Amino acid sequence: MIDTLIHARWIIPVVPEQKVYENCSLAIDKGKIIGLLPSPEAAARFEASEEIHLDQHALIPGLINTHNHAAMTLLRGFADDRPLMEWLENHIWPNERKWVDPEFATDGSRLAVAEMLRSGTTTFSDQYFFPEATAQVARETGVRAQIAFPVIDFPTPWSRNSEDALQKGLALRDDYKANERIDVVFAPHAPYTVGDATLERIAVYAAEAQIAVQMHLHETATEVERALAETGERPTERLLRLGLLGPQTLCVHMTAVNERDIELLQSSGAHVAHCPRSNLKLASGFCPTARLLQAGVNVALGTDGAASNNSLDLFTEANTAALLAKAVSGDAAALPAHQVLAMATINGARALGIDQITGSLETGKSADLAAIHLGQLEQQPLHDPVSQLIYTAAGHNVSDVWVAGRRLLRDRQLQTINEIEVIQRAQQWRARIAGQA
Numbered sequence: 001m002i003d004t005l006i007h008a009r010w011i012i013p014v015v016p017e018q019k020v021y022e023n024c025s026l027a028i029d030k031g032k033i034i035g036l037l038p039s040p041e042a043a044a045r046f047e048a049s050e051e052i053h054l055d056q057h058a059l060i061p062g063l064i065n066t067h068n069h070a071a072m073t074l075l076r077g078f079a080d081d082r083p084l085m086e087w088l089e090n091h092i093w094p095n096e097r098k099w100v101d102p103e104f105a106t107d108g109s110r111l112a113v114a115e116m117l118r119s120g121t122t123t124f125s126d127q128y129f130f131p132e133a134t135a136q137v138a139r140e141t142g143v144r145a146q147i148a149f150p151v152i153d154f155p156t157p158w159s160r161n162s163e164d165a166l167q168k169g170l171a172l173r174d175d176y177k178a179n180e181r182i183d184v185v186f187a188p189h190a191p192y193t194v195g196d197a198t199l200e201r202i203a204v205y206a207a208e209a210q211i212a213v214q215m216h217l218h219e220t221a222t223e224v225e226r227a228l229a230e231t232g233e234r235p236t237e238r239l240l241r242l243g244l245l246g247p248q249t250l251c252v253h254m255t256a257v258n259e260r261d262i263e264l265l266q267s268s269g270a271h272v273a274h275c276p277r278s279n280l281k282l283a284s285g286f287c288p289t290a291r292l293l294q295a296g297v298n299v300a301l302g303t304d305g306a307a308s309n310n311s312l313d314l315f316t317e318a319n320t321a322a323l324l325a326k327a328v329s330g331d332a333a334a335l336p337a338h339q340v341l342a343m344a345t346i347n348g349a350r351a352l353g354i355d356q357i358t359g360s361l362e363t364g365k366s367a368d369l370a371a372i373h374l375g376q377l378e379q380q381p382l383h384d385p386v387s388q389l390i391y392t393a394a395g396h397n398v399s400d401v402w403v404a405g406r407r408l409l410r411d412r413q414l415q416t417i418n419e420i421e422v423i424q425r426a427q428q429w430r431a432r433i434a435g436q437a
């Protein structure tokens, strides 16, 4: 007797092949996928404690959001329509100093996790103050998370300086070392907030203990031009010199890149987190995703925080990524739907170093799944489920989500989060912030 059999109209494993299985089943036991059963006859050989029928649904690997600032959901819509540095320096940073505390991080992260689960995301990577609060929310709610603790050379609401941040972050990593769902890694914030000495220290720790590193990089052309003017180096070259550009590095944004940057990303094995909606909204620039993928660089998807997106729906992000790639490359064939689905799943798992655990529906991997209802009027007629997922679906079409075989969303109802309480807390924060802004 196995735990669960899910019968679905379509199953899209993403890896090892770009194939869509029709009218088939997925067998799950002890949180893991134990088989993709291609026919009702094959499924009939199993007896399961629970059988689930998803007659109008596609079952896919849970989506992977490789870059987020979860708690910033509480600043959604707070300072819209500004370019990056004006947004950060004049609006976000002064206000983060006023309000961001452990309670803010907890309430904002819980809202973010609720929103992500309701839109099919099963894993997220987070970079924010009070990472212990976000890790605790991930622990309680059952989602998979990479908690990238922030390292900045100047004082923040969470740390006095980078030394303080490193100590606290490494202690947090120790607290979670036995947790299979939660990994704690380094997040030096950006080239303009972290100096060489700190980056070198992180490079040493990361190499010694095999710890991942994520950093905002080449977010705008101005960032690259200023770095060149001040130091004579482009940020990618600087990371390479400091030993910080490698297969453990996730470069977030990469909008302003030249051929040399692409060569460095490819030869070092570094990954890219593409956050198209944040880049568009802050008018930061365009990441040349088609060129990067063609060069052999692993490109995954991220939403960035809800204050610059303003949504955490990775389906919408995938749709934007597909359309933007076509516009930027001038090639309608750039980033076809199946490639974008791979970016949102297996490429994300590779970027976070967890592709042996999740990112595809393969035997032995964790049962991290999303079911998407494709029976609505807006999806008819359905010639190609992958096309519908990328070009017409959105987060609200997600019906069910599992992480490690545990059903966290059931018929759109969150199973581990009190939705009403989350909404009430967010509304209380709105009142507090509006009263003091």
Ligand SMILES: CSC[C@H]1O[C@@H](n2cnc3c(O)ncnc32)[C@H](O)[C@@H]1O
Residues within 6 Å of the ligand: 069, 088, 092, 093, 096, 127, 128, 129, 150, 151, 152, 189, 190, 216, 219, 278, 304, 305, 308
């Ligand atoms: C060190 S915690 C994260 C820090 O980053 C700020 N932030 C949010 N979005 C962006 C972005 O797109 N680029 C750079 N920094 C960003 C956030 O407000 C926190 O201060």
Ligand SMILES: [Zn+2]
Residues within 6 Å of the ligand: 067, 068, 069, 216, 252, 304, 305
């Ligand atoms: Zn960011």
